Amino acid sequence: DSGVTQTPKHLITATGQRVTLRCSPRSGDLSVYWYQQSLDQGLQFLIQYYNGEERAKGNILERFSAQQFPDLHSELNLSSLELGDSALYFCASSVGQGENEKLFFGSGTQLSVL
């Protein structure tokens, strides 16, 4: 168990809908990262937060947004969902800001858009 908690584990929704994925980092970790893993694809970096502030952005669509709350948990919001958004979404955390740091991953949220 990595100590990173993601909910829900599975999410099934329809095109055009909006969903929220939740992540609780390991105790003491200040950074949260979001990654997308499509079928047979690698891990695509979406966005990173450190202590409530956005630190880095990857290939995150404008329809997607995220935030990190004062208690350090994070939420990834996906709106106007399309079939291609179906993927496994991972959250990871690290102690510091992310420079050369080990990432601890949650078990992921499997999103299916029908």
Place this chain on the structure above:
Amino acid sequence: GENVEQHPSTLSVQEGDSAVIKCTYSDSASNYFPWYKQELGKGPQLIIDIRSNVGEKKDQRIAVTLNKTAKHFSLHITETQPEDSAVYFCAANTGGFKTIFGAGTRLFVKA
């Protein structure tokens, strides 16, 4: 930005044999290279990492090598066991806030 290429995409070995996975990176500023193992239904888990001031690092049956000049780094697993079967990801970090992953290698260890 950084780009990490990983080969092979699939690797099948007999139990007890060695497995080697190779990665190349594009950004010469990258200085931290972790390797992650992802088992079915789970998130990736760090198994070993290497920093740019080190050429080789070993941890029991696994080892990583780094060639900064060629921008290559590799994962070596010796005496493979069925429980080594998983997807392995290499990654690179430039000291910034992004860890960029390779596409992954699916390793099958046949008993």
